[in-house]
Amino acid sequence: MNLLHAWFDTFLRSRRAGNLFGRRAMPEAGVGRAAAAPPAFSTALVGLAQAPLEQALATLASHADGLGEPEAAERLARLGPNEVDHEKPLPWWRHLWQCYRNPFNLLLTVLAVVSWLTEDAKATVVIGTMVLLSTLIRFIQEGRSNRAAERLKALVGNTARVLRRASGTEAAELADQYFGAHLHSRQPARQQELSIRELVPGDHIVLSAGDMIPADCRVLTAKDLFVAQAAMTGESLPVEKFADGDATQAALLEQPNLLFMGTNVVSGTAIALVLATGNRTYFGTIAQRSSATKATPTAFQTGINSVSWLLIRFALVMVPFVLLINGLTKGNWSEAFLFALSVAVGLTPEMLPMIVTSTLAKGAVQLSRRKVIVKRLDAIQNFGAMDVLCTDKTGTLTQDRIALERHTDVFGHDSQDVLKFAYLNSHFQTGLTNLLDRAVLEHVELQSELRLAQDYRKVDEVPFDFQRRRMSVVVSECEDHHELICKGAVEEMLAVCSTVRENGRDMPLDAQRLARVRQATEELNEEGLRVVAVAMKETAASQAVYSQADEHGLTLVGYVAFLDPPKESAAQALQALAAHGVEVKVFTGDNELVTARVCAQVGLQADTILTGPQIERMDDAAIAQALARHRVFTRLTPLHKERLVRALRAQGKVVGFLGDGINDAPALRAADIGISVDSAVDIAKEAADIILLEKNLMVLEEGVLQGRRTFSNMLKYIRMTASSNFGNVFSVLVASAFLPFLPMLPLQLLVQNLLYDISQIAIPFDNVDEELVRKPLQWNPADLGRFMLFFGPISSIFDLSCFALMWYVFDARTPADQGLFQSGWFVVGLLTQTLIVHMIRTPKVPFLQSLAAPPLLLMTGLIMAIGVLLPMSPLAGYFKLQALPPGYWPFLVAILFGYAVLTTLLKKLYIRRFGWQ
Template sequence: MNLTILKEFFAGFLRTRHIARHFRRLALLDTLAQTGVSREVPATLTKTLVAAATRNTEALLKQLDSHSDGLSETQVQTIRERVGLNEVEHEKPLPWWMHLWHCYRNPFNLLLTLLAAISYLTEDMKAALVIGTMVVLSTLLRFWQEAKSNKAADALKAMVSNTATVIRRDLSEDAAPEAENFFGVHLHVKLAQRVELPIKLLVPGDVIVLSAGDMIPADCRLLTAKELFVSQAAMTGESMPVEKFAEQRDASAINPLELDNILFMGTNVVSGSATAVIVGTGNATYFGALASRVTATDRAPTSFQSGVNKVSWLLIRFMFVMSPLVLFINGFTKGDWMEALLFALSIAVGLTPEMLPMIVTSTLAKGAVFLSRKKVIVKRLDAIQNFGAMDMLCTDKTGTLTQDKIFLARHVDVWGEDSDDVLEMAYLNSYYQTGLKNLLDVAVLEHAEVHRELEVATAFRKVDEIPFDFTRRRMSVVVAEHDAHHLVITKGAVEEILSVCTQVRHGEAVEALTPELLARIRNVTADLNEEGLRVVAVAAKELPPTQEAYGVADERELVLIGYVAFLDPPKESTAPALKALAEHGVAVKVLTGDNELVTAKICREVGLEQRGVVLGSDIERMGDAELARAVEENNVFAKLTPSHKERIVRFLKANGHVVGFMGDGINDAPALRTADIGISVDTAVDIAKEAADVILLEKSLMVLEEGVLEGRRTFANMLKYIKMTASSNFGNVFSVLVASAFIPFLPMLPMHLLVQNLLYDISQIAIPFDNVDDELLRQPQHWQPGDIGRFMVFFGPISSVFDITTFAMMWFVFGAQSPEQQTLFQSGWFIVGLLTQTLIVHMIRTSKLPFIQSRAATPLMVMTAVIMAVGIFLPMGPLAHYFKLQALPPLYFAFLPPILLAYMGLTQAMKGIYSRRWGWQ
């Protein structure tokens, strides 16, 4: 057997490939960034991107058969038929026949096929038939289960899809692109409109609109750009966002990643706004070209995956020791080396947990379907287990702990007195901005009476805007009132606005911003914060109408007008959800960009006891060791940047925690990707949803508790199978070694071992649906692979005690002492071996008394009863001779119940000893 193949197989045991394939775009980008995979792409693609960057706009649109107003639906359908959907081929699911082949081609099926072929060549047709049936059943069971899981995952994924804002022309424009007026002059009919479309429907030539938080849906050439900064760290390794422009500044650039006006699929907009035309989709993108060169794109193995791999390798090493021992002992003592070889190979098959991939896949898929009913979308199945292991939840405040409906509560001047002027300035700013409109903008815009009074459409004209970014934490618009003057209106975080103000307005008077006034202003805003209000400052200045383009440099020497204050009430479900998480051993930390006073008020309202507050400015001054202590000792972190959030999560993980992060904004994306489990909501920005592992479809946070409990059920059920397999396999091989040394014939034929193994594996299919004791749901479930080895050595020999008892019974009571009587001996052990191996499921699934204090789920009970009945039927029924078995005398069934009851009693007693010394799980 090829050891490398086995190693590869076990290393991939828990990588549910066919399901995870749909969600690998970020994982692939992580792989590209972290492993430094070759950036080489086909020369034709490089030439295409460079040509798109250097060609003038009109020529490029003409080449793409596009227009500044976008494509029509007719054009789109024609292009899509030619180029296909905007999907990277690597992400597509396998065709059914390839999936079936992957389900078959594991080392265990190949080994069984070899056994079947040897049996056929040695004219043992019955063994060949049974082994062949085992291969077919194993393959079809896994194929059916994974296909069902794929279908469920596809249905879940369809509920959450990223979209892009596309400019499209109406169908009627094709029929009448121009109209004539009364004098015969051609008039262009503008029928362009903005629509939100799934990313996969985009085609080359589509014109898209981008703003902060958007994912770049394809390779694009910029048409217009305003203060556009794009994060392309996954492509280039650059930690800082890069600024992009509508024109290529360096005409000699030939490296696509150095092009100023090209955007790449899979990157995202950090700040600013733009329009762009798509030049490549799907595999014809830079991302698609890199994807085709990467073969292993799974994320780093989780602690659970690593633990299972260790257990699997333990069994493999055990197999490579025990199988040769069985071969040589039986070969030398029986003299039939071919039979001994087949028996040793059967032992090898019996020692391998071949059902583990299917058990894990079906358990995780069952958890995903359960959570979908709770309106929780699981994008990456491994996240379910991480849910159960999570002991630390970091959460953003706005939109997660608080409602995603913010109310404009106050609009006051710099002294805290009500002011309509402040509301008007804030309204104009929110109305004219084209970037990411957050909940604060929506709250301002809902004041319809302001719109009517201002008569925005006729009184003002937008001149320009300076988009928001997370460094400045402010944004500006420039408007003209009847073209008499230009008015710069800036709103943003109080400190950032004050940093660019030199004057303040009080009524009609304007005063210089003195230190005394500054202290008074901070007192006013602090009072508003302590009321639980989120404060946004508004400033403005008039300029002569001498320029049409404005930038960050123009945000200076402003006049502070006042503040708009928002009430961001906590969600009704927040307090009970936090209480439920605490009861289940999950600590909560708040990580927010808001100030500490508002955060403290929210924490009090939701019942979260504060244990120290750390500000972003404090984190900047902390070294690694100091921050590692601070993240443990404090639970509220305020005024954070995205990098602060990511750093806190990283240090919590380094401290040994399994960390979940919940957020919905652009600034949450780095932390979402760093956390063990990223949680977002369906109203989040694209990049947050893409980075998350789990997406909540409803506002209630109580579903977090459901996720935690389901994760722990999933973990417990997977652990049951691993414990059962390890301990029963160890016991069986120990029994075989004893029997082989002292019995003059094989204690069981290879075919018997394979049939027994097949029946046992079938009985395990119901484990994903089993009940889990309440005690196992109260605390996070951490993987401890060292426990499995101890468990195996402790419980494995128990079954051997009763196997040896059965050997003695068959030898002394029933006289099965010679090769002529071996079928009777083998039939007797076949039943005892199968029944004890099946009963171990119920003994090990709980630390309590089985069937009385803790009952298995009905599917598992039924499956166990059916397999035990089949195990008795095979020797006693008409099919016995096909399996080289024979009917047992009635006296055997008088001894059988005491053996089984004694086995269960001893196992229960040993469970008590084990639990008291090491704990159960």
């Protein structure tokens, strides 16, 4: 067995399941080289890169025309799917551990252990129940959401074009076709579109611009192949790859004929031999070695963490005060310690992980019903926080169904010759597939021209890239000469043309004719047509290989003009986004005239337009000012789009980017939330956080609103818990200083907290007021602290009223009567805590102007009923509670009514002064 196969088998035996690799664990572009792969792996891969092709094929037990179906199936069963471990769900036991392992559950566990050591079995049971419920609810909710997410993500699988082996004579013909013709032929008879999970070592794959490299591969044939591999090597510019290796180069990443999983094709075409898949790739091995590297927290995670630690710090300050006051006034330090720990539990929002997960999962399910797939749950909150949406024009503001409207000569007159040349170019090109080529090939006038391609033989191809913005094919109709046919953006085409075809004659492209050419193209643009120039030249039949250097001295023969009408939903969607505080900016590679026409049709103001060449001359400060003044940016390269997105983020904006092409991938990665579509190129889908199964911009509005509803419901829980718990602790401090007994036993405090937490399980399913989703929402820990200090003491006012009621009206003044006192405050505390759910869930008047969702009404009503009945139930003695006298209940109603009225009044004051997010 060769070295590489031995490494594969060893790796498979030693692989670890679980989430081993975070998306951000690899070095960022330009930062530096990735970590080194194990020496045995590097040596084996370099050996395959430098070995003769026949030897490499033999090593992998492959063939010149790829693998047969039975061979591929056997390898897939033996080696497993082509995916790294991070794509697999955690084992249930590790998921359960992660659900348990948070600061709040750990604090509860400490309290349970202390209770058990002090032989307080009741407290141990209650605290253990709280830990169990918190962990299991989160485990069940996350499990359901993870399974749903996996099912949804399965709908958006990336694919690869694979050459699977034929048999007999057909196999020999295909081998000669691919390795002899060097991709000059048309599409292969045995080419298949397969999920990248189904690739195995020994497969042959076809690559073109926009494709992700799905595995570690050796290049077999290449034509102007440039690959972006910054994630692996830190090189900021694309690297050209060739079919030949370099025997003098020992470094793995320097091999000119090796392609690595996770990189992508920028331009050109190739056929490659798959050397390694899944965990056995360079990407997979580095993932193993980088598993300890922590991912960079997102803005959402940072916000959650800041809120959590705010509450924890508050507990660390308040709990020692409770301990000292009760220890000094009661003299029982062990009981004071247990009570202080119970207060600490009351201050910790132990249901926060479950609430967060449930609200995000519910948001993902809601969006999935609108054919929106959420690849990363945190992205839902970013949707709600987004205040700037940057979008490409083609296919997003406009429809996918581009139609060929005109084919004219250089001065705007209809021309069949131009249509013929455009047809030949689109028919024979094998690089980046786009809607323009499809429109040419599907044009109704060309049905009779289908025999045209049979009269020509393809000689070579110069693939498209986003710097040249053109592509060429070379064909031969007669063996005495070749014809280089080039099409592309008008300005870039004029740069390589020296003559124009006028009335069948080639005339110099002088200033007068150049002015007429520009006038003709501008007139087409002003009609809303996208113009592609077509040029050609004849070359000697002796030339066999062509490159970008041959694109000069061309003759401009005319233009093909396409109509890309705006989407019917675009204008309505833009208005809806603007109404919800989301500014829309257009970033496109198209020219100013076409873009201005489309923007006018969809109601997007485009009085002043900034172009890519202008951006090139600007520094960062000038770009920041330009972004404030302009909404439409045209003639942009991929790096221009990325630079603009980063500039917006530097201004503190939460930026979304919607795009579907290879030229959008850098901007998708740079944005806070990348949005793409199912029909996008692989690299765009990989870079995106959200995938739209339909290009309907109205779905974006729904996504924004759903994100804000999700955020609002999370914020409700945090506000309720923080303010209510602060009020309880303040009341405890006051009562502990003056009462000769504890205001509530530790067990009672724990039960009260448990019931209160259960009442909030339905918060993720609550309604959200329309006013709360009109503007972008972001984390603001300072506002939460202010909210807690403002509303927390309100409950303390009524807690003190309850203390006075029990002390003066019902004479619960001695340790012998403490059960009555504690029962009275237990009921008031639980009911006011539960009532605050409805008071704080909305800035409006609860129950009258804003009603909670039925699940929340049912849950809070049930918990309030339990709180009222528990002191009178058979379980009262177990919790050391006792029945309350009949005269207590009118006072309870008065306390609750007064609490609701005062909270409503002060809420209006708070909103006038600080607002309500």
